[in-house]
Amino acid sequence: MTKKDCVRFAPMIGAREGELSEVEARALAAHLAMCRRCQELAARFARTDGLVAEALLARANARDFAPFVDQVMDRIGTGAPQGARSGRGLLGWVGRHWKGTLSVTAPALAALAVFMYVHFGGPGQVASLEISSQGVSTVLQTSDGPVVLLPPEEHPS
Amino acid sequence: MEADDLALVERARAGERDAFRALVVRFQRKVYAVALGIVKDPDLAWDVAQETFVRVHRGLGDFKGDSAFSTWLFRIATHLSIDAVRRERSARKEDVDEVRESDLEDGGEGILATPLGTDPRQNALRRELGEKIEEALATLPEKHRTILVLRELEGLSYEELAERLGIHKGTVMSRLFHARKKMQAALREYAGIRGDADRDGEDET
Ligand SMILES: [Zn+2]
Numbered sequence: 524m525t526k527k528d529c530v531r532f533a534p535m536i537g538a539r540e541g542e543l544s545e546v547e548a549r550a551l552a553a554h555l556a557m558c559r560r561c562q563e564l565a566a567r568f569a570r571t572d573g574l575v576a577e578a579l580l581a582r583a584n585a586r587d588f589a590p591f592v593d594q595v596m597d598r599i600g601t602g603a604p605q606g607a608r609s610g611r612g613l614l615g616w617v618g619r620h621w622k623g624t625l626s627v628t629a630p631a632l633a634a635l636a637v638f639m640y641v642h643f644g645g646p647g648q649v650a651s652l653e654i655s656s657q658g659v660s661t662v663l664q665t666s667d668g669p670v671v672l673l674p675p676e677e678h679p680s
Numbered sequence: 681m682e683a684d685d686l687a688l689v690e691r692a693r694a695g696e697r698d699a700f701r702a703l704v705v706r707f708q709r710k711v712y713a714v715a716l717g718i719v720k721d722p723d724l725a726w727d728v729a730q731e732t733f734v735r736v737h738r739g740l741g742d743f744k745g746d747s748a749f750s751t752w753l754f755r756i757a758t759h760l761s762i763d764a765v766r767r768e769r770s771a772r773k774e775d776v777d778e779v780r781e782s783d784l785e786d787g788g789e790g791i792l793a794t795p796l797g798t799d800p801r802q803n804a805l806r807r808e809l810g811e812k813i814e815e816a817l818a819t820l821p822e823k824h825r826t827i828l829v830l831r832e833l834e835g836l837s838y839e840e841l842a843e844r845l846g847i848h849k850g851t852v853m854s855r856l857f858h859a860r861k862k863m864q865a866a867l868r869e870y871a872g873i874r875g876d877a878d879r880d881g882e883d884e885t
Contacts, residue, residue: 526781534779534853537860542838560784568860571813571867576832578813579713586712586722592704595733596697604693604700604740 528554529561536565537572685749693740700740704733707750710833711757717829718761720818728764732757754834758826758844765822777847777854783861816866824859831856 532554535543543551555561685706691699711732716725735756743752817825827845830836836844841852 526784529784530779530781533784534850534857537856538853539837564784567864571860571863573832574809574813575717575817575828575863576713578810578817579717579829579833580709581810582716582722582814583709583713586709588708588712591708591712591726591730592701595704595730595737596701598730598734599700599737601697604695604737 529558532558532561533564536561537568682748682750686745689740689743689745689749692737693743700737703736703749707753708733711753714754714757714829714833715761715764717817717833718758718822718826719764720825724764724768725761728757728760731760735760754830755844758830762822762826769822777851777858779854779857783858812867813863816863819866820859820862823855824862827852827855828859828863 532551535547535551536555538548538551555565685703688699688703688706692703708729712725712729715728715732716722719725719728732753736753739756743749817828820828827841830841830844838849838852841847841856842849845852847855
């Protein structure tokens with residue numbers, strides 16, 4: 524049992540059912556059966572598993588959320604959702620973020636979208652990422668749904 | 681639950697404020713918990729959670745329901761949280777994802793030597809440990825906090841983590857490994873809480 528084996532297998536400890544390939548899962552099981560160090564590591568990880576979620580949810584549950592929803596509803600105003608329309612002077616930090624990263628990420632994402640169309644765009648398949656610019660805001664159509672990027676002109680430099 | 685979410689989403693999309701309000705109430709605490717785990721500061725987490733719902737409301741018209749509403753919601757919360765941290769963080773050396781032989785060294789177990797069951801006698805220990813977990817989590821680098829929070833709180837798989845964070849599955853695994861090791865190391869520093877919690881348990885019997 525060399526440390527080299529452990530370096531390979533230690534990151535697999537804590538994988539859930541189906542997350543490792545069959546080959547990986549079998550190799551990990553064989554290693555764990557023989558390696559005391561990784562057995563102990565697995566036991567320690569198991570002891571803390573779930574504690575982070577428990578602690579954070581406990582903290583969230585202890586906080587008074589009474590004003591939260593009213594504050595959100597105040598911020599979205601009275602209009603119906605408009606999809607990818609431009610923002611209305613929202614928090615400055617949001618605008619600063621997208622201003623900084625939009626120019627960097629958009630070309631990369633566009634290239635990725637092209638890649639995905641080329642490689643996965645066969646009959647009956649839809650690329651899972653596309654980009655559109657509508658007016659002053661940009662919408663990333665990710666596989667999970669649209670992510671609206673705020674217009675950079677909120678913070679003229 | 682998911683079908684119920686979609687029904688609310690449809691109504692919210694049609695402009696029913698009560699429906700959107702119900703979605704906010706349904707997810708507000710979990711979104712806040714995710715944000716808190718990543719940004720650490722409770723007030724910043726509150727702002728991030730609010731901004732998440734504002735973003736979601738604005739994007740409802742484009743949400744096609746290809747994935748679960750909650751997946752979309754937490755994706756936005758994750759990105760806003762990470763961004764909030766990165767804006768505030770001063771430039772400092774990033775930890776590598778690679779796992780090296782030295783990372784396997786064991787530094788002892790401290791308070792983690794005993795499994796934490798659901799025995800009521802251990803409630804005091806659990807409660808106190810909850811606070812220590814949060815403190816320990818806060819000592820981790822942002823990328824390690826984030827992956828641990830998404831794995832544990834949102835329950836994302838390796839594949840989903842890779843997609844969410846834009847990294848390879850191998851990196852997901854090694855980053856999670858480092859995050860767990862760091863949590864263990866951070867928790868060892870709080871070994872002192874052990875004795876008090878045990879005494880509380882003894883008194884209840
Ligand atoms: Zn090993």
